[in-house]
Amino acid sequence: MKNARRRSFNNDFEADVFAGLNANPKHLNSKYFYDAQGDALFQKIMALSEYYLCAREFDIIEANKRKMAELFSAGGGFDLVEFGAGDGKKTKVLLRHLHARQVDFKYCPVDISENAVQQLCDSLKQTLPDLRVEPHIGTYAQVLTKLADYRERKKLILFLGSNIGNFTLDAAVSFLQQIRASMGRDDRLLVGFDQKKHPQRILDAYRDKAGVTEAFNKNLLRRMNRELGAHFDPDTFVYWPVYQPEESVIKSYLVSKIAQQVYIEALDFKACFQPWESIHTENSQKFDDPSIRQLAQQAGLVVTEVFSDANSDYRNYIFRNSLVI
Ligand SMILES: C[S@@+](CC[C@H](N)C(=O)[O-])C[C@H]1O[C@@H](n2cnc3c(N)ncnc32)[C@H](O)[C@@H]1O
Structure with missing residues (x-):
């Protein structure tokens, strides 16, 4: 054989x-x-x-960048770690906004695709040359083990594009649990979730x-x-x-x-x-509010903010670690 x-x-x-x-x-x-x-x-x-996910999440971030930036930058500088960053199209809206307000932060994109990370870093060098960028080429699993090293100051973790939907529900809980284990009291996790809607x-x-x-x-x-x-x-x-x-x-x-x-x-x-x-x-x-809250509860996270587009096609949730006070 x-x-x-x-x-x-x-x-x-x-x-x-x-x-x-x-x-x-x-x-x-x-x-x-x-x-x-x-x-x-x-x-x-x-x-x-047809692929409404990207445009809807872009709209949400564009419409709420001020509020998101205020939430993240309250109380000083932070590290912004993004899992599965891809071309960073939507993240750049937030990066430009934070940068223009001279917020003290470092951007750490994580992606399995060396090509994607390289292109993202090159484009950031062109558009935001003095932005501090610390890229990681690797799988989520590889970088999860390093996440706890970001503890000298507050961190914000991004997981956009409804990438979370690529996991089975059990694997999503496990992934979120591992992120949660690295989160201190002031750390936050921002996740994009495509919502249930007409099957067609x-x-x-x-x-x-x-x-x-x-x-x-x-x-x-x-x-x-x-x-x-x-x-x-x-x-x-x-x-x-x-x-x-x-x-x-x-x-x-x-x-x-x-x-x-x-x-x-x-x-x-x-x-x-x-x-x-x-x-x-x-x-x-695909998700709805109850399924997201159940996922969060299983992972030891609690919802602090919800951002939605006008039709609730797509939502972004911010979580904190419910196990630290
Ligand atoms: C659907 S794209 C989304 C990109 C971006 N977050 C967005 O919303 O436009 C998924 C990205 O995650 C990366 N990715 C997928 N699975 C991964 C894994 N297990 N570890 C690290 N990166 C992964 C891919 O290379 C790709 O760039």
């Missing part, structure tokens, strides 16, 4: 691809969407009319007419071809997002149209697909 023997891997991507394509049902982690090509495709997604609007956001989200998902196959010497033909897969209202989650799949064996050179492994067999590529959980 060649496929089942113990192996050593050069990196997490190899190990996770091997495990995910050997599993039944097959799955790949959505964090692997984001290489340079994936980052560029995600920027196109953010500009799509949610589905359309992940099934745009131009096919950009399909290309974004299929970039996973192309990335395995580029980095692992895999031989996937993306045209033999159908991109298939489904919205399950009972669990309030979009689940995205790549479904093989044919029986096929795809050789992956770096793993010396053939991924075998039955006709119509799927690879689960992403979860995008």
Whole structure:
């Protein structure tokens, strides 16, 4: 059984691809969407009319930047740590505002994509040259272990874009618990949550007419071809997002149209697909106020502020650690 023997891997991507394509049902982690090509495709997604999440969160931050800045900067300087910063489009609204008011702060973007972090730092150097930036290239898990080191002064942690929806609910609680464990009395956590709404609007956001989200998902196959010497033909897969209202989650799949064996050179492994067999590529959980408060309670957090767009399509919540007084 060649496929089942113990192996050593050069990196997490190899190990996770091997495990995910050997599993039944097959799955790949959505964090692997984001290489340079994936980052560029995600920027196109953010500009799509169907993908309302980005525009709504931008509106919320733009409309509330003054209040947010006052809340964060009360009582002195702080460190602003952002998980999954991406291109920082929405964060820059806040950064520009804080900078213009000469608030004493340092910005620490965290992202698994080296390309995204590099582009963000380059653009900040152009637009806010004297801003103090301390980037981290790595996974959330890797940087979570360093979060407690930011304790000399107050810290604000950002988690925008409804990235929290990419976790299962259990994993979201665990992630928030780990953040909470690093939070002192004055620290705050700002999280963006896409809200439950008409299932058609949610589905359309992940099934745009131009096919950009399909290309974004299929970039996973192309990335395995580029980095692992895999031989996937993306045209033999159908991109298939489904919205399950009972669990309030979009689940995205790549479904093989044919029986096929795809050789992956770096793993010396053939991924075998039955006709119509799927690879689960992403979860995008949707929330409402009760589900957010339940999540917070399970993680030991308490809500201090809620910001919403006019239609309650999207909301940003600020939390504090409920276990420190
Ligand atoms: C959906 S994009 C959102 C970007 C930005 N927060 C926004 O709202 O526009 C997700 C970002 O998180 C990063 N990311 C995803 N999973 C990650 C992980 N496990 N660890 C670190 N970064 C991750 C991706 O590289 C990407 O830049």
